[in-house]
Amino acid sequence: MHNSDVENTDPAGAFQGATSVSGAGPGGRPPAFDGLAAAVLDDRGTVVGWTSTAQDLTGFCADEVHGRPVQELVADLPHDPRRAAQVPATGRVRLRHQCGDAIDVTFRTTRVSGSADFLVLAAPTPHVADHRHGAALLRALSAQSRITIALHDTDLTTVQTNAMPDTPDGRPIQPGARLGDVLCAEDAESIEAVLRQVLETGVPVMHRSQRVSWRHHPARRHALSLSAFRLEDALGRPAGVAALYIDDTERLRARRHLDLAHAVAERVGGSLDVVRTAHDLADVLVPAFGDLAAVDLAEAVFDGDEPAERLGGGDLHLRNAALAPATAVWPPGIQRGNLVPSLCDHPLLRRFQHGETVVYGRDDFITLIGDPQQAEQLLPHDTHAVMVAPLHARGLTLGAIVVWRTGPSEPFTEDEAELMKQIASRGALGIDNARRYTREHRAAMALQRRLLPPATTDTPAAETAGVYLPTGRGAGTSGDWYDAIPLPSLRLALVAGDVIGHGIPASATMGRLRAAIQTLADLEPEPDELLTRLADLVQRLAAEAPSGDHDVMGATCLYAVYDPVTRRCAMASAGHPSPVLVRPDGSAEAVGILPGPPLAVCGMPYETTTIDVEPGSVLVLYTDGLVQQATHDVCDGLQRLTRALATSCHPDRALEETGRTLIDNLVDEAPRDDATLLLARTRAVPVEDTARWRIPADPAAVSDARGWAIRQLTAWGLDDLVLPTELIVSELVTNAIRYGRPPAELRLIRHQVLVCEVTDSNTAQPRLRRARTTDEGGRGLFLVAQLAERWGCRHGQNHKTIWSEQPIARAH
Template sequence: MMDDNAVSDIDSAGDTPGTTGLSDAGPGGGPPAFECAAAVVLDDRGTVLRWTRAAQDLTGFTADEVCGRPARELVVGLPDEPYRAAEIPASGRVRLWHRSGDTVEVVFRTSAVEGPAEFLVLVAPAHHAVHHEQGAALLRALSAQDRVTIALYDTDLTTVQTNATPGTADGRPVQPGTRLHDVLCAEDADTLEAVLRQVIETGAPVIRRTQHVRRRQDPARRRALSLSAFRLEDPRGRPTGVAALYVETLDQLEERRHLHLSREVAERVGGSLDVVRTARDLADLLAPGLGDLAAVDLAHSVFGGEEPARQLGGGDMRNAALAPATVAWPAGIKQGGLVPPLPDHPFLHRIRQGETVVLRLDEYAAMIGDPRLLEYLVPRGAHSVLVAPLHARGLTLGAISLWRCGRSGPFTEDEAQLLTLLASRGALAVDNARRYVREHRAAVALQQRLLPPATTDTSAAETAGVYLPAGDGAQIRGDWYDAIALPSLRLALVAGDVIGHGMPAIATMGRLRTAIQTLADLELEPDEMLTRLADLVQRLVAEAPPDDHDVVGATCLYAVYDPVTRRCAIASAGHPPPVLLRPDGTAEAVRISPGPPLAVSGMPYETTTIELEPGSVLALCTDGLIERGDRDLDQGLRYLVDALSASCRPERALHETGRALLASLRNQPRRDDAALLLARTRAVPAPNIAHWQIPADPAAVSQAREWTARQLTAWGLGDLVFTTELIVSELVTNAMRYGRPPAELRLIRHDVLVCEVTDSSSTQPRLRRARMSDEGGRGLFLVAQLGARWGCRHGQNNKTIWSEQLIR
């Protein structure tokens, strides 16, 4: 028979950690949850020899009440006859009497004990067995799932039991006693252990937490796992470890990765309006986002902004981007190089028809045909390629080629569909850049033809103009400058800035510049010139669509310099004032009274007149030169004053000074373009000017001829005496007949001979053809025939009729 120590050992089994207990109370409000199975020892006649505390808890009977009695008395429904222990089945289900008079349904298992003829019977409530069987079945089902990993860890996070395999070729399971560091990369193992340790310490479970891990056998491949973890406890609630369920979410990871890549392409590709930069951004995202290597090839014409041919063939494309650029690409694939022509093949027909094609290396080799050409085109280690055309707005702009190399898996149909979507987005971005290149080139060409020569050299001044577009040439706007030679050796200087950018602004600039050149021939005062321009801009506003009324307008500065009087008349329509650098090196912004911009009509403009010494430099600029985000107009003018003083020297060419002034802008972001016009003034020497007051006497005509003949002889222009006497005679006669005194005569000698007669009348002279019977009306006709050109300009209280003759 079993000794008392053996029974004591069975009794204490209920306190052993890790055994399975029951939580249901006994019948009739009996004892609480059983923590172990009940054990009973029978002799060969079925008499109870030993009765554990668990058996007492199960039935309510004490050991004293049961030991020595037949066990069949405890079983409901057994006949009242001897029943040997050897006849008890090895296992089964019966109902036992409870001391309270109720019954308890139990399951049992019987085994013989070595030595004396005794039998050990283990008894447990039936519902506990059911739960155990269901739990075991669930555990077996979960263990059989290839994408569900179950792992039991002890408190040191050492593996106790798991169905996991490390992903090796033979698929051997992870052995008990291993740790996460034996299976995962160190960084991922540390992260996962921290999560499991927190579950053990706090008891709070983790449900469906996403963890990204890499196995030590395959560190290049990143996997997404959904982790659920629960703390394991002994019957007394003490932690014994943690159970973890890992569900691999490969599809979700791929979907997230594809969604992230699509978002990146939408956000980053197309931010630049440069064709090559757009292609490079696309390639950098696709490798390694979708493939190991990426190449973007475009039609030749796309780089220049033109439309590609309807059917791209071999030799029609050039590489625009490679990613990664640091990889040793094969000799046939070079950044900026030509794409070699490929033999005709059905795969090429599919690509040309807009289909994305997946090719294994053997299929690609069959398409190429020539082994030497294959080595020339295929990257080292590549095993599959994915090709998608760049198709937008009915045009095939080029193609994208993605390569997978080494241990990377082959391309899937889902990835082909994704590349089709990304290629369509990329194609639109490339086409937008192409269209911009075309428009930008047209705008630049138009603007270059509308702007005047960069330098001019006249009797009044030498000039140099420079222009710097905004955004490093990406944005063409309507800033302009001009230097217009006027009669009597005078010079008009213009700087203007049109609202807006692109072709509309350039067109407006061209119309305004043409209008100024036309009005300049009328020799209007600066304030009158701006008034006429404001009227023109108002007509442009009226012609524009209603939504564009607020974006039609301009500012303008108009100045007229007279090298004879050395005076400069200036008027501004909302434009920054000019900067004056004197010969002694001092500089300042000219004080003027600016009027409203040209889009505002009905407001007067004011002319400011200043005197300029010979050798002075007048700088006219647009606000893009002096206005920045970090300074206002006054600060910008002070900057221009200082920069002009530092860089403008008499021995330095004006165009070099202009480039130096704009050099500081090239490395700074600008939202507006900048135009600068520099004019170094000259003066007509006093000996080359003759001036007389004309008395109000008819005899003054002959006297004016005498003055003229004498002066021309002194200047050595005797060959011009006769024609000049006739011109002076007609002009003085006209002034005395139609004008009002006082009147004056002025002769100016330079590269032309200028004759001017000024009187106090504002009557506009008219050239007319006299009839045979007319006694007069031929004066201005003779002046026009004898001189190279003639005209009339009006001052504030006078008019001047002038004539120019070429000096041979």
């Protein structure tokens, strides 16, 4: 062979450590040898030594090549005795194979020490290239700081690795070591089980997440991504396992921080309850950020008020609002609702009060408390690190987040302190929103309850009981109301209404409407007329409202008037649900009325519906929050209400108890709207306590009316009221004959008061005036006003009634 006949390459690296052969042999078959082919040449290039691996490579045995020039084994090269002794140091040639094919090999020669002979080492060129590239890849991977490579033999002993455990001396792991010599026993067993499975099955493992700790530092956990595959020799036999470990600790830590920040944004702030928000904040931190967590809030925050600014040590007026996990064994000093103890004036406390997140250990905490024994009562078991972050929003320190790490967990890092600062900022915003809502909600609730009438009333017409349940959602009160208004002649007005909107504006509107209804009720119009006037008022209120609130100004209302004398109830609805009537026999049904438009709509008429009501019946008025729940619509809710009333509304059961039971059974735990319920159990004036007399259209009837009234009062035993009643009857009957139109009627009603009514068919409004000295008349109503406790006039369709009341109790 001659230098010009071979390709000079540098295969030195490829020959080092080669353990297998790749490449195709004759006929495409893999070469049947497992090592380097070796031959010995003398100084003339003659073969004087031949190994079995050379025979495996070429197919020629030692006897066939011994004594022959090596040049004869090179394919495509003419025989030239002058070149036989010229053997280059390295190169690449094509060798003849016994079967007639040629094999591309890379070789290297070296002189045998103390001899003129040469040792030739050869391997198939593809095999050499594979090993050269593999070695380069191995060196590149070994140089990566985040990638650890470990080659293990069949008993999982480490053969080669670039691992550098986090030890004080920083020495690399030596060949011959096992995983248990480096990792904690449990982690070593877990990884060896994976490697053993790869070795036995040949199925590689890719990107398996593994948490490990070094034996000398078990508290510090590392996150690894493990990939492993089996090593095989040329015959496909298992030769070991190669494992690649990628340190995912930082990436996973960043991912956990991102997930935690996302969880805080998603879970914290969804509730407008201060304590619920504190619980959500504590729960999201465990175990993602620490082993234990607590949220302490300023006492003023629980009531919706702003906390006072405090600097330095002493009582911070903080109270625990949430602990996580709630099932943990907490020390005696840390319990739900406990006050945070007084703290010493310490630099850590000052930093916290100025808005910084602080991290400290047990010794610092003992210094803060000032009493070692008390400090032990306030530290969870096995605590080694504490992080405290202020809940700071709008210049106010609302409280603090406290996170403990216990046992073998890692200490807090600077980037975790920065993350906690962001979490505390978002948590403080959620708590401040809840605090401000609490303040507004309390104000709206106080206003709403002060605007509502007493829960129970007792009148001659009925006994009533009202129940009001505010919404459980964040919207606050919704302006629902009820009312029971005593009217003249022993009658009773029942009202239920619902204002559009929420919060204080809705409560204020409700108060104005309730006052307007009470004023209009004193004028005693028919229900449809009262709602018409009320709709006009709502239109004026809408016109006065800010431009953005015009469309949300409105209300629904049901107005009913029950007369215990006639035992009839007249009612009209402005877009409000129909009432339910429960009869004395326990049957219940919704009253069929034709509702008109809501009060915000003008120009549409309202219609009065009149029904007969037996004494002892219960008339039920309500708002839609009672019948419209998340799981059913209004129609289903009305049916549920009707069935519940038939079951629970008994004559011997207090109305207030029945109302509470209905609210508990029909309203969701967190209702979407206010729920209002008014129950009225009707009464009747006995027939013997009323008397009627038809007034003839004759001036002489005045004297007859006086006589009839005197005889009726005497029969009732009201002799003391005879004189004033005689004068009242005289004046009212005189006016009815002189100014009214027939037919006319005089009616007396005896109850707690004596009612005197004169009805005629003239709808003109009577007027009280002061008569001059020379006037012969004009003193009638003035005289009535002086004799009666109160008097008035109400209008019906085609008639009017002038009435007066005198207290019977005052006559005895």
